[in-house]
Amino acid sequence: MNAQKLENTYLNNVGDIQFDPKIDDPEFKICNPDTSFQYYNFSKGFQYTGEKYQIQKEWNEKYPAIISKLKETGYITVRFLVNCDGKTGLFRIQEMDKNYIKISFSQDFVNTILKFIKELDGWVINEYNGQKVDYFQYLTFKIENGVVKEILP
Template sequence: MIKAVYFFTLFSSVLISCQVEKNSNKYPNTVGDIEFDGKPDDIDFKKCGAGKDAPFSFQYYQGTKGFDYKGEKIAIVEKLKKENIYSKKKIYGYITVRFLVNCEGKTGLFRLKAMNSDLKDEVLDEEVENKLLKFTKSLDGWQPKDIKGFKVDYYQYLTYKIENGKVSEVLP
């Protein structure tokens, strides 16, 4: 009887530890991490430290104050006006493009999310979404972020507010 209890306890411990290990692998290192995906992501884009599998990246608001783009946000807004991106449809909502800026100021791991004005996930206008994604990818003035003497990767986002088919504001 004692042997049966011992083996049951041992077997249960092994089974539970296997389950914990299995579940822990499905979560990113940090909440909000963008996992590399070979289909949309550039294989040559590298995170600092350990390539595409670097363990940690900061958020845009950590480490420094202000907008880390050459010319600040106004430079992005001016460049966007020149592109004249709009929809023929009278759409209202938000298109957010989130991405990673590495320690060299290069960008990658772009992800897009569109929402209607009620903040519900919705494809507003696929053509406009693709143009805004392409526009965001073309921005080449992102500054490397320095935290305590170390150049680090950081996540950044741009949200385009769409009113009557036109970009009315760029956030943050």
């Protein structure tokens, strides 16, 4: 089923991401629209090959010197769905300062982070009862004075 067909009035579970035709890729495949999992529902924990270490390593290799021109401090969290093929979509961004109050980072900086996440290709394909399933994942970028200091969780 493609993502565009998921326009429901009510979501199945709290935290589900509903397709938004203004920002989501209509070709992104959602395998099980009636069942949602979170990355922590699986025994392996973090759902990326090489785990958090590998993501941080890839960031440092691709963007070793990227600095937000505005020198902001805070967090950028990107939540998204990993489908049954290990592909990602339905990206949602939340930006906040070090006191967890909503702010806006420079758009170029946010776009660089989103581009990086979209390029990650080591997401684990998970199964439940012998069937490949979709799951929600998030990455939070901890930023100090415009520099990514850590990628969480």
